[in-house]
Amino acid sequence: MADMSAPAGGLLTTSDGRPLKSALATAQKRAKRRAFLLVLPLLAFIVITFIVPIGQLMHQAIYNDGFSANMPRMTAWFAETPPGTEPDDAAWEALALDLKDAAAARSVGVVGTRVNYEMSGTRSLFTSTARGAARFEPPYRDALLAADEKWADPNLWGTMRQVSDAYSANFFLAAIDMTRDVNGKIVPMPEERQIYVSLFVKTFLLAGLITFTCFLLGFPIAHLLATLPMKWSNLLMILVLLPFWTSLLVRTTSWMVLLQQQGVVNNTMVALGIISEDGRIQMIYNQMGTIIAMTHILLPFMILPLYSVMRPIPPSYVRAARSLGATSWTAFRRVYLPQTLPGVGAGSLLVFILAVGYYITPALVGGASGQLISNLIAFHMQSSLNWSLASALAALLLGAVLVLYWIYDRLVGIDNLKLG
Amino acid sequence: MSLPVYASPLERVWYYTRLVICALIFLFLIAPILIVIPLSFNAEPYFTFTEKMLAFDPTGYSLRWYDLLLTQPSVPTDVPRDAAWWSLVWQNSAWVNAAKNSVIIGFFSTIVATVLGTIAALGLSRPEMPNRRLIMAILISPMIVPIIITATGLFFFYSSPCALLNWTGLAQHCGRLTGSYLGVVLAHATLGIPFVIITVTATLIGFDQSLNRAAASLGAPPTTTFFKVTMPLILPGVISGALFAFVTSFDEVVVVLFVAAHDQQTIPRQMWNGIREQISPAILSVATILVVISIGMLATLEILRRRSERLRGVTPH
Numbered sequence: 001m002a003d004m005s006a007p008a009g010g011l012l013t014t015s016d017g018r019p020l021k022s023a024l025a026t027a028q029k030r031a032k033r034r035a036f037l038l039v040l041p042l043l044a045f046i047v048i049t050f051i052v053p054i055g056q057l058m059h060q061a062i063y064n065d066g067f068s069a070n071m072p073r074m075t076a077w078f079a080e081t082p083p084g085t086e087p088d089d090a091a092w093e094a095l096a097l098d099l100k101d102a103a104a105a106r107s108v109g110v111v112g113t114r115v116n117y118e119m120s121g122t123r124s125l126f127t128s129t130a131r132g133a134a135r136f137e138p139p140y141r142d143a144l145l146a147a148d149e150k151w152a153d154p155n156l157w158g159t160m161r162q163v164s165d166a167y168s169a170n171f172f173l174a175a176i177d178m179t180r181d182v183n184g185k186i187v188p189m190p191e192e193r194q195i196y197v198s199l200f201v202k203t204f205l206l207a208g209l210i211t212f213t214c215f216l217l218g219f220p221i222a223h224l225l226a227t228l229p230m231k232w233s234n235l236l237m238i239l240v241l242l243p244f245w246t247s248l249l250v251r252t253t254s255w256m257v258l259l260q261q262q263g264v265v266n267n268t269m270v271a272l273g274i275i276s277e278d279g280r281i282q283m284i285y286n287q288m289g290t291i292i293a294m295t296h297i298l299l300p301f302m303i304l305p306l307y308s309v310m311r312p313i314p315p316s317y318v319r320a321a322r323s324l325g326a327t328s329w330t331a332f333r334r335v336y337l338p339q340t341l342p343g344v345g346a347g348s349l350l351v352f353i354l355a356v357g358y359y360i361t362p363a364l365v366g367g368a369s370g371q372l373i374s375n376l377i378a379f380h381m382q383s384s385l386n387w388s389l390a391s392a393l394a395a396l397l398l399g400a401v402l403v404l405y406w407i408y409d410r411l412v413g414i415d416n417l418k419l420g
Numbered sequence: 421m422s423l424p425v426y427a428s429p430l431e432r433v434w435y436y437t438r439l440v441i442c443a444l445i446f447l448f449l450i451a452p453i454l455i456v457i458p459l460s461f462n463a464e465p466y467f468t469f470t471e472k473m474l475a476f477d478p479t480g481y482s483l484r485w486y487d488l489l490l491t492q493p494s495v496p497t498d499v500p501r502d503a504a505w506w507s508l509v510w511q512n513s514a515w516v517n518a519a520k521n522s523v524i525i526g527f528f529s530t531i532v533a534t535v536l537g538t539i540a541a542l543g544l545s546r547p548e549m550p551n552r553r554l555i556m557a558i559l560i561s562p563m564i565v566p567i568i569i570t571a572t573g574l575f576f577f578y579s580s581p582c583a584l585l586n587w588t589g590l591a592q593h594c595g596r597l598t599g600s601y602l603g604v605v606l607a608h609a610t611l612g613i614p615f616v617i618i619t620v621t622a623t624l625i626g627f628d629q630s631l632n633r634a635a636a637s638l639g640a641p642p643t644t645t646f647f648k649v650t651m652p653l654i655l656p657g658v659i660s661g662a663l664f665a666f667v668t669s670f671d672e673v674v675v676v677l678f679v680a681a682h683d684q685q686t687i688p689r690q691m692w693n694g695i696r697e698q699i700s701p702a703i704l705s706v707a708t709i710l711v712v713i714s715i716g717m718l719a720t721l722e723i724l725r726r727r728s729e730r731l732r733g734v735t736p737h
Contacts, residue, residue, distance in 0.1 A: 031548040038543025039555060042536040042613065049610045050562055053573030056583060060576055217445050224442045238718065239450050245714040246453050247671045249691045250707040254452035256695070257459060257467045257704065264455060267468050296452060322424075328431055357566020359674060364695055374568040381572055381678070391576075394569045405557070405564050414556050417618055 054398070061391035065166040066114030070107040071098040078164040083184070087157055089141070095151075096133065096140040103130035117386060118170060118180070119159040125150050158182040171392035196376070196393065203373040204400075206291065207355035211302075213295045214351045215344065218302035222343070225303075226310035237307075244300040252364050255293040259284040259365075285367030293361045298354055302347040305412075309343025346412040353404045357397060373397055453711055460485055460704035467701065485705040489515045492702070515706065518685040525601065525686065526669040529608035533665040536609075537616030538658050542650070544617070545624035556617070563614035570611070571678040578603050578679050599681035607675045612665025619664060623657025623728065656728035660721050667717065 012020040068075045073094035087095075102108040112126030129147045136143045144151045162168070162180065173179060173186060177194040181187050188194070221240065225233040243251065258264050266280045275281065283289060313336065321331035359374035366375070373393065380390035408414075423435050463482040464470050472480025490509045491497050499505055509516060543549055544556060562570065577583075578597035597603035627650070635645040651658075673688035680689075687706065694703045 028548060031546070032550050035543045035546040035549040038546075039540045039549070039559075042540035042559060043555060045532075045536055046559055046562070046610065046613065049574075049577075049606050050570070051558070053577035054565070054569070055573075056576040057569065057573040217448065220438065220442050221445050221449075224438075236446070238722075239446050241718055241721075242714065243449050243453055245667065245718050247688070247707075247710045247714070249671070249673065249688050249695070250456065250710050251452060253691070253695060253703055253707050254456050256699070258452055258455060260467065262466070262468060264459075264468050296448065299449060319424075322426075328427075328434075353564055357568065359566065359568045360692075364692075374566055377568050377572065381575070387576075390572060394572055397566060398569050401564065401566060405561070409553070409557055414553070414560050415621065417560065 057391050058395055060388055061171055061395045062169060062388075063166055064114060064163075064168065064171070064388045066110045067160070067163040068166045070102050070105070070111045071095075071164070073098045074160065075164045078161045083158075083161060087141075089139070092140040092144060093138070096136045096144060099126070099130050100133040100136060103133045113385075114163050115156075115159055117174070117389070118163055119156065122150075122156065122159070125156075155182045158184075171388040172395070174389055175392040175396055196373075199371075199373055199376060200396070203356060206287070206372065207352050207358075210291060210294050210298060210355045211348050211352045213291070214299050214302040215348060217295065218299055218306055218347065219340075219344075222303050222306035222310055225307050226313070227315065240300050240303050243296065244304075248297060248360055249364075251297055252293055252361050255289065255296065256284060256365060259289060259292065284365050285370075287366070287370040289365035289367065290362045290370035290372075293365050294355060294358060297361060298351045301350050301354060305346040305350065306340065306343040309346070310340055313339050342412070346408075346416070349404060349408045349412065350417075353401060353408065356404070357401055456704045456707045457711065460701060460708040462701055462704075465701055467699075467704070485701045488700075488702045489513070489705055514685065515687070515690060518687045518690045521684060522670055522686040522688070525604050525608060526666045528601075528605045529612055529669045530662050530666040532605065532609035533612035533616050534658060534662040537613045537661060537665075538620050538654075541617050541620035541624060545621050545627070546629075559617050560614045562610050567611075567672075567674045570607075571675045574603075574607050574675060575678045598679050599684070601684070603679050604676060604684065607679060608669035608672055609665075611672060611675070612668045615664030615668060616658075616661035619661035620654060620657045623654045627653060656724040660724050663717055663721060667714075 014020055014023045074091075077091050077094045081091075085091075099108065102111055108126050108130040109123070112123035115126065116123035125148055129144065129151070132147055150156065159182070162170070162184065170180060174189075175196050177189045177197045178186050179189050225236055225240075228236065256263075260266070261280045261282060263284075265283065266275070269275045270277055270280065283292070317335050317339070318331045321335040322328065326334065356372075357374055358372060359378060362370050362372045363375050363378070366372070374397070377390045377393050377397070380386045380393070423432065427435065458473070459467060459469070461481040461483065462470065462473065463480055463484065470480055487497070490513050492514050493512075495505070495508050495512050511517075540559065544552060544559075549555075575598065578600075581597050582594040597606075631649050631653075632645055635649045636642075640648065671688055673686075673692045676684070676686055676689050677692070680686075687710075691703060691706060694700065
């Protein structure tokens with residue numbers, strides 16, 4: 001374009017006399033805006049129905065007003081006095097009146113639960129004291145101590161001071177098996193209550209194992225599909241896509257039917273004499289069930305990316321290697337395998353990301369030993385009702401998944417995600 | 421891949437071993453899906469083949485579990501199957517009601533996901549789209565984020581949908597979305613959107629943008645260009661995206677468990693409860709019906725793919 005430089009008169013202009021450069025910039029800006037306007041409705045939709053809820057979940061992980069909302073006088077007293085202050089008359093009065101109000105509003109259980117998260121065994125102290133709170137008379141200190149001597153415990157007052165602040169990192173600490181001692185120092189949880197870190201580790205190990213078995217099973221299939229004539233591979237591809245399209249619950253149910261002790265697999269093995277009638281193998285409601293069912297469910301996510309990378313590899317490369325004297329194993333290892341690595345990376349990352357957050361299959365076929373971190377989040381949401389701890393665990397899991405997602409985007413690119 | 425003529429005996433052995441291994445893996449993939457079909461016709465309440473079934477004795481097979489789907493929990497079984505009976509089934513059968521709910525929720529969430537997703541995909545595949553990569557990553561994220569996290573977040577959000585407005589002081593209180601159809605539909609649309617984006621942008625990669633310019637140069641306004649030129653060409657992608665979105669909704673249970681009301685039963689939720697509480701072969705007959713539906717969907721997709729390739733002049737290599 002160099003020979004189209006400015007005419008003798010100066011700048012190139014459009015027919016209406018504007019400089020070409022600025023006219024182009026305007027047009028490009030308009031095109032950008034138009035493209036963005038097309039995406040905007042969906043982006044707004046996703047932000048409202050997805051990003052905001054996730055934000056609320058994060059907020060829940062650091063915010064719990066179970067104490068501060070229901071014990072206003074105590075919260076105010078803690079805010080006014082420095083840490084370590086001995087409870088004075090004002091404090092005892094605040095405690096008694098707050099308990100009285102909380103008992104009347106039936107919210108004392110919430111308060112007790114909140115304190116109980118940090119110091120176990122205190123929930124009943126709150127509920128039992130609150131039952132008599134309506135009759136408390138000054139001096140309140142004596143009345144409360146008469147109700148229960150544990151109220152004099154300085155550790156309890158320290159804990160109450162901690163939870164009087166609705167914002168707290170304690171749930172994140174709990175999610176990594178840490179806690180605060182009475183002085184607010186971060187210390188490890190007692191040994192017998194350390195469960196979350198090991199569960200995270202177990203989740204990642206199981207996800208890694210499932211990814212590996214998916215790779216072992218998926219690679220030969222993808223290789224076969226990629227080297228068969230198109231007519232045959234399209235036909236066999238149906239065998240990969242049918243599981244992919246079948247309901248998750250159907251596939252999980254089938255595995256329950258197949259693997260249970262009176263199920264098809266065990267019956268067949270007994271009939272063939274491989275195992276005895278008493279030697280039926282427990283293959284489900286344990287870790288093994290989780291691994292088998294999840295491998296089956298995630299296998300198509302490994303095969304499809306592998307296939308799309310393997311299909312375009314020209315078979316002449318391996319033939320050339322063979323003609324130069326390589327054995328078939330060397331030709332495969334040195335020539336073919338390196339070319340499939342992008343597919344291996346894409347498939348493995350995708351399977352790993354999906355496996356780490358799996359919930360339904362472990363919940364149904366995992367038994368006690370096959371539960372993953374997602375199942376514990378569901379437990380805290382639905383059974384123990386410690387929503388803040390559930391949120392903190394979810395936030396940690398989300399962080400891990402987002403890091404993996406970022407790596408996937410760097411290495412593979414979201415645009416290259418293919419579904420059949 | 422055929423065996424080359426110069427293969428050594430060892431390679432021949434390995435070649436056939438490999439075929440056997442592949443056949444076994446295919447069996448692993450497909451057997452669990454096909455096994456439920458014969459078992460759903462079991463005359464006995466077992467999850468395994470009875471002796472009669474193995475001997476192909478017709479009395480070993482029955483339709484009783486399919487019948488149970490229609491009659492559970494309160495439809496009389498010992499009356500003539502006339503129109504009145506069928507209308508009872510339509511109103512009272514738990515599974516039929518769950519199917520109705522699933523179809524309604526699936527239908528509306530598919531519409532939302534497909535319309536918004538297709539429009540966005542058109543913008544995303546324009547070369548001048550700013551921040552394409554980041555926006556694409558955000559739009560695909562509902563597929564990547566673990567479902568339990570999405571469900572938990574939605575539960576908090578639906579419990580007080582105005583929390584954000586509240587926080588900024590714009591509104592005080594505005595009800596809740598938990599237990600509503602709207603809430604479930606919005607959530608399922610969110611989960612289906614990534615699939616629509618992926619399939620439609622994949623179709624648009626092969627789309628020749630000069631066709632739009634040609635239509636415009638001949639005087640067509642943008643909407644005419646879209647409906648007469650773009651739409652017919654990307655339709656296969658849009659339909660397969662819509663199918664994905666529908667299947668996603670039709671198979672979704674965790675969000676429903678977290679945000680739907682107790683009486684909002686859907687098929688996956690009924691199955692979930694059935695599997696957890698009283699697993700009966702009725703579950704297998706539902707599973708069989710679902711497998712047949714997914715075979716139908718797969719066939720539709722295959723036809724669409726061929727049509728798309730023909731239209732775009734892309735021939736398989």
